[in-house]
Amino acid sequence: MSGSTDTLTPVLTAGWADERSWTLDAYARRGGYDALDKAFAMGPDAVIAAVKDSGLRGRGGAGFPTGMKWSFIPQDNPNPKYLVVNADESEPGTCKDIPLMMASPHTLVEGVILSSFAIRAHTAFIYIRGEVLHVIRRVQAAVAEAYAAGHLGRDIHGSGYDLDVVVHAGAGAYICGEETALLEGLEGRRGQPRLRPPFPAVAGLYASPTVINNVESISSVPSIIANGAEWFSSMGTEKSKGFGIFSLSGHVQRPGQYEAPLGITLRELIDLAGGIRQKSDGQRHELKFWTPGGSSTPLLTAEHLDVPLDFEGVGAAGSMLGTRALQIFDETVCVVRAVLRWTEFYKHESCGKCTPCREGTWWLVQTLARLEKGQGSEADLDLLLDQCDNILGRSFCALGDGATSPISSSIKYFREEYLAHLTHGGCPFDPAASTAWADRTVGAMA
CATH class of the missing domain: 1.20.1440.230 (NADH-ubiquinone oxidoreductase 51kDa subunit, iron-sulphur binding domain)
Structure with missing residues (x-):
């Protein structure tokens, strides 16, 4: 189904308004960490298959199928495997991962455990932009809570699976959002992209097999494992499955995060946001131009209000869905x-x-x-x-x-x-x- 104004799908954002939503207690009340035992019973290959079947595509901008990315990891490589979470959100207009980590960091931590288990990694890194110190502290606290509760460390839930998670503060370079530059930064070098091949799946962090995924991609995994691949793929469009966080900023009445199925239109999202902002006389300003996925995507105009916001629809309109950072500009802007x-x-x-x-x-x-x-x-x-x-x-x-x-x-x-x-x-x-x-x-x- 495509999105409509009465089909917001609060999954990642469901508990954001709960009291002290970022704590382990609040997350556990919402069924947090229940998916771990289910995944341990399934086994790593079945977890990868579930994510593949769900149709989850990377939520960091490129839209590459997440399960396929995981399956590229060569399991016959003797080196350790690593999971790296790209939380270096710094694209102008993009503002979904930081509120997600602030409001519900345990969603990310549980996703890290499930994803690491799937690719058989025993060490995972969460690379967070250095300027957002409050977010770093919140994620560090969530990781500490998870260790104390037995969700991280040795023999998690008696499964025999071990995992350590490191929260790494970047030095604040936009280029480190590029996955190989991020790896350079993690290894202590200047953040600059690497020549590929070799690709990170073969020789990534410390020249070992590595999966790099965006915060929202990893945070989507717990709900897929808990509810099943069919549940996730029943939302969205034929080729762009599931839901995503759409960040509306700029000249709308209620800027913010709107979690909806892929394929919803900007017209529907603007309606949800209370419309374009009003003038002093009560009349509304007019939409002039907007970005579908942050400032690095070709801008669109009012004639594109009904373009389905999925990877194919936005691509056909000559732009990119990117990070779904919808910056709205009215006629007063040059x-x-x-x-x-x-x-x-x-x-x-x-x-x-x-x-x-x-x-x-x-x-x-x-x-x-x-x-x-x-x-x-x-x-x-x-x-x-x-x-x-x-x-x-x-x-x-x-x-x-x-x-x-x-x-x-x-x-x-x-x-x-x-x-x-x-x-x-x-x-x-x-x-x-x-x-x-x-x-x-x-x-x-x-």
């Missing part, structure tokens, strides 16, 4: 200025390893900043697209590709707004620039 701000972020966060991204993002900012000030000419738009073309598909990792997405898509949909900056001699949304333009026009007429 698209050129918004894109410039995003591009400045990518320039700052480029690790500098490859030339297209290191040099290209710098030049993108130079050209965009000139256009935003009303300087340059229409030929600069073609220059921008040419710069994007020289970065897209030529950088070492996806950061360079992501930096080009908002630029090329904004020129596609809002070329006239870029040109308006040139005719106004600055941003038409800026009263000072508009006044200066009017003065120049009047002077020329006189």
Whole structure:
């Protein structure tokens, strides 16, 4: 089934409003850790099969089938196996994993145990962005509670299975959200992407077989094991199964996290969020543009309100579902200025390893900043697209590709707004620039 406004599916978010929801007691009251004994009785291969059958696809942006990723681990490799949870959430607009870890860290911990058991790992790492100290402390406390209750450590629940979990604080680099750069950071080196192959499944952390999954992907596993693969796959669409957390931010009445089946539309989600924000006279602003999966996905417009928010639907519309970070912008926002701000972020966060991204993002900012000030000419738009073309598909990792997405898509949909900056001699949304333009026009007429 596709989503509708009366089919929110609170699973991951079900207990967020409970009193002290982050504690082990609160999680246990919701059936927490019950899935462990079921999984231990099933065996590792059956757990992998259940996750495969459920149709769970990675919730970190790429959408790769999770069970298939687990099955790539070569079990004949003599090295230890590792599970690494990517909790380095730092994409502009993405804000689902941090509230999940704050409100219900034990959901993640139980998912880590189940996933580690499935791939036969005995050590797991949760890599959390260093700036979010409150989240690090909360997850550390949950891990300590799980150890004390016998859910972690030696001979878990008398199954003979051992697991240790390490909560690692990153040093705050956006590039460490890229899975191989994250591994470099875990090993104590500068966070820069690795050349692949070898892929992490064969030679990942400490040159050993490694699975790297997003927080939401791992947190979805306990409910799949507890309720069955068919229950999970009954939600969502044919190729995008299950539910996900949709993060609405920006110009809606009630920004926040909305957990719904994949395939729900932005129109339905905006209705759930109380609509686009109101003006002082009570009238509503109008939707101008939005991102389906954070700032590294091509932006969309009001004509895409009814696009199904699943991997295929958003892809067919020319963008990517990504992390379902829906940033909503109304007609008061200058698209050129918004894109410039995003591009400045990518320039700052480029690790500098490859030339297209290191040099290209710098030049993108130079050209965009000139256009935003009303300087340059229409030929600069073609220059921008040419710069994007020289970065897209030529950088070492996806950061360079992501930096080009908002630029090329904004020129596609809002070329006239870029040109308006040139005719106004600055941003038409800026009263000072508009006044200066009017003065120049009047002077020329006189």
